[in-house]
Amino acid sequence: MGCDDGGDEGTDEAATESGDTTGAGTDAGTEAGTTDAGSETAGDTAGDTAADTTGDTTGDTTDTTGGGAFCDTDPGWGPLTVGAPVKHITGFDHTGAEFNSCELYGTPVIFDIAAVWCGPCNDVSNYLANGGSDPFGGGLGDQLSTRINAGTIKWVTTLVQDANSGPATVDNAAQWDGMYHNANIPVVVGDGDIQMLPNYFMLGCWPSAFVADHEMNWMGFDDCMTWNQLVAVVNAYP
DSSP: OOOOTTTOOOOSSTTOOBOSSOOOOOSTTBOOOOSOOTTOOOOTTTTOOSOOOOSOOOSOTTOSSSOGGGGGOOOOSOOOSTTOBOOOOEEEETTSOEEEGGGGTTSOEEEEEEETTOHHHHHHHHHHHHOOSOSSOTTHHHHHHHHHHHTSSEEEEEEEEOTTSSBOOHHHHHHHHHHSOOTTOOEEEOTTHHHHHHHHTTOOSBSEEEEEOTTSBEEEOOOSSBOHHHHHHHHHOO
């Protein structure tokens, strides 16, 4: 069973990504998607393309990690194509601290688009926190976990919707982290950038994962069919 808008509880198949209607994939690495964006929250900032220069602007320009000069200029919402620069995605993490994705420069980043009501989203976060049955299939989950826990790859859970398909709050993020705590995975919420993500990505399935390379350029996009974009980042960053 897939995730419907507004909170069906999970899925009988841990490897399945779900949209507003279920797809047909049956193997362990298959996502079930739809082109219907369903209960996505559009966000009031859909038309905002202005550069956001929030973040650390005092870093050493020679830094290869941690943002540095990269945080000085936000490229904004550019084209969703491989090689295009990633906007500085801002919000608040599960502790209430400000978050800016530019500070992860130097390490590839997987942006996990999740919702409280989505069973497979819970399954993915539970696996990355607690292990158990691999929702990715084919040993991919173990490879991802190893790299996330070693800091080779960053995983960011962007919690977009609450249990009622409304905007997720810091309290929701704190509860999520409490259930699925991994010290290497921030749970990020917030108006603006976070609420814009489903529209920007033209989201069709939950969860969805989008990959930026270590220079914060887009590397791979979720197609609601396979986890190929995650295989690619694992292979590129052993």
